[in-house]
Amino acid sequence: MAILTPLEQELRLIDTTLRDGEQTAGVVFARQEKMRIASLLDEIGVPAAEIGSPALGEHEQETIRAVVGLDLRLTPTAFCRAQVSEIEAAAACGVPSVVVSISTSDVHIERRFGESRAWVLDQAGAACRRARELGLQFTVSAEDASRTDLGFLSEYYNLGVSEGAERVRYCDTLGVDHAFGIFQRVRDLKKAISVPLELHMHDDFGMATANVMSGLRAGADGVAVSIGGLGERTGNASLEEVAMALKYLYGRDLGMDTTRFREAAEYVADSSSRAIPVWKTIVGTNVFAHESGIHVDGVLKNPANYEVFSPEEVGLERQLVVGKHSGSHTIYYKFKEFGIELSPEESAEILALAREMAVDLKRALFDKELMYIYRDLQKAKSRRQ
């Protein structure tokens, strides 16, 4: 059941963990890791993935070939700048599909390339033509689309469409779009172009996923995501957030095996040496950890009070944590888990000691520490008797 207005159009996710994810400063995946991540994405049910950039040279091209050789159900896609030589290198790697990308904003065209809009169209036109000649499916991507004049953006996309692009991509390269702005831009672009429009949003102001959702509400047809949101600077819209928001907020189940989200996020975290913060949306271990008395009480009465989906759905577990903000209910249920039925007085007594201990130690207590408190109390009592 959707909480918000359902989204009903055809949607395609394309994962870019292996491309934009790896492009993150400091991150390098080994070939084996790339192959494993591609397999995980396939098993989860992601329909397409950007697997690398042939421009990086022989080693990368070998890796792309190796991923293509896995013969997965997902569509392996190579990322190319709008240069004929890169398109040819991609075709030589055996991918069926490429992204053709170039910046379309005046700030990039003038200050980065020192060129003109006409030059951008020339470059893109030549690259698209080569892709078509080589029998590749291709997406025409506009880097820095959010700072691009809408009229020129439509012109650029339509050039790609006329050369046979099967979809176009809007990149908020610097993460400067906001929910209402992207809504209007996507609505306007949808009127001007005849092929599916895909969003690639960055998280510089923490708004990537919200921008994706607004773009989809405006009629966008696809989203580029990455596992854990891995990507340049603050990263991209994350696979887990987009998939779970679609499912639970907009009633749109893409049929993915979400129970493997935690596993996939862990694998990517390990291979990129970037641990998953405990508070990470959807897959952080703290997302289903409840400490405060009010929340624990609410969750125990009915998980729907504080949970929108159950932890098992993303491969996590619910935890009751005992700390400074705990209430006696938590203590009672904790001990019940240990097989000990406490009286209300015992719960209250243990709670007072546990809270004091948490304040002293500046952290939540381990289960063992709770048992120590209990045993110490039992000992003290038997001595008194």
Next chain:
Amino acid sequence: METEGFRLPEGGITQRIYIDDTTLRDGEQTAGVVFANDEKLHIARLLAEVGVDQIEAGIPTMGGDEKDAIKAIVDLGLPISVLAWNRAVVSDIQDSIDCGVDAVAISISASDIHIQNKLRKSREWVLESVRKSCVFAKNAGLYVSVNAEDASRADLEYLLQFAENAKQSGADRMRFCDTVGVLDPFSTYERVKLISDEVGIDLEMHTHNDFGMSTANSIAGVMAGATYVNTTVNGLGERAGNAVLEEFVMALKYVFGMDLGLRSARFRELCEYVANASNRPIPTWKPITGGNLFVYESEGRASGVLRDPSTYEIFAPGDVGLQRRFVFGKYSGPSVLRQKLRQYGREMEEEQIPQLVDTLRDKSIALKRALFDEEVLQEYEDLRRLGVNIWRS
């Protein structure tokens, strides 16, 4: 449908926006996080120096230590409002009065899910509890925020009634809580606009990040007319956390062109302190203050920024207390290499650059990470001496 016929509000955000930071309350309520009282004092001071308008200092009714901490914060005499959190219970508010705060938040659930499954009471009971506690607090001369917990899942008619009841009871504002983080910007806008238009009470946004949309939702609320935003440093808060102070302030400034006048150059320092005190390090990729945000590796980005930072930067690193750096990795090329050589006063013939780039890329792939500057210099020296790439397999 919330988006039908949607038009951006004319003139954007025009009202004065106030920040009410709840790092010390909702932040500390995070499972596993405990601030020492000294830390609470230091965070309160930093927040005042950075320029927030109000801080939510804690929950007096928890007793003991907590009350001492709140009193001590009040005694600092900071030039900002100090607010305490309460259930809609008169004795809770008495505890707040004992602490000497000038403002209270009175919190109670507004959704049927919570009223039936958690409180196990009636809608009318909720309104009555708000009335009693609100009147009690107003009689004590306090500024009062009535918090509508789980407002996002509340029946809309009832939510309006809830807001009207708060207003009639003398509340100075109502806090709209997306307690489980299930709204998006459009649905937030719709709800907040309705309350703002129908009831006409000051509104505060309190949003959670369960689906990654807390900051965007707070902004949507502000666009719909809310004047207060309840943030936390680093977004620290229950589960996936809250709307993030740094993100909200910088998004307002750079995406919407509205400068709230906060001292953002101290954001990194503030975020580091809270990260250390909560034992939750700042991920290098954290929006606004992550250590990696102004680190450039890929050739495309690096060459752009070296020519003109505006190609890839919306604000300067110094604006948030960070620095720009270049590292050589798998995605790097001649621009990064030349920058590194310049940085260390080394020179190289232009025709030798491609060879060294290849060597360094291969080394980065072999080591599965970006290279340290020392490693770049070592390869430079080796190439000059030996003229071969030992990393080619």
